[in-house]
Amino acid sequence: MLKRAISARYAGALFALAREAGKLEAVERDFARAVETLDGNADVDAFMAHPAIGVADKLQVAESLFSGKVDAAVYDFVCLLIEKKREQYLRMILEDFGALLMEHMGKQKATVFTPYELTPETRSAITAGLEKDAGRKIELEQVVDKTLIGGIKVQIGDMVYDGSVRSGLERMKEALGAARL
Secondary structure, three states: OHHHHHHHHHHHHHHHHHHHHOOHHHHHHHHHHHHHHHHHOHHHHHHHHOOOOOHHHHHHHHHHHHOOOOOHHHHHHHHHHHHOOOHHHHHHHHHHHHHHHHHHOOEEEEEEEEOOOOOHHHHHHHHHHHHHHHOOEEEEEEEEOOOOOOEEEEEEOOEEEEEEHHHHHHHHHHHHHHOOO
């Protein structure tokens, strides 16, 4: 969990800087693009992760990739991470930054697992119900999970609401096993 603490600290610093400058959305967009460039390209990722390559060389690559192409705060932040040898935390920092931004905007992310693709009407109904329960706006992401027999499973933060048929059958099995006949 040390990695998460380091990530949260850097994400908090970037968030505070972006909020103070009034550029939260621009920083999020450009930082996501920078992370995708560094983390999403196998060659660049291998170069940045290689312990024998010096900080100066990595900073040169960052300059060629980002200088003048992303917000100056994002460029400076990526350079800081490289100087502190924390570039392996980029993806985690982006996730933590996104969570801070969602909280700042009064939103919360929820993931719904279903055995099939939801219709727009069903998706809206689920979102409305979750927003009512959570008391804040919900950004819903759907994952089609073919292992579910039926029903849905929803994850909001650390909480999981399991209304799947499989879960119901398991609860019924436990209840029957515990019953005295």
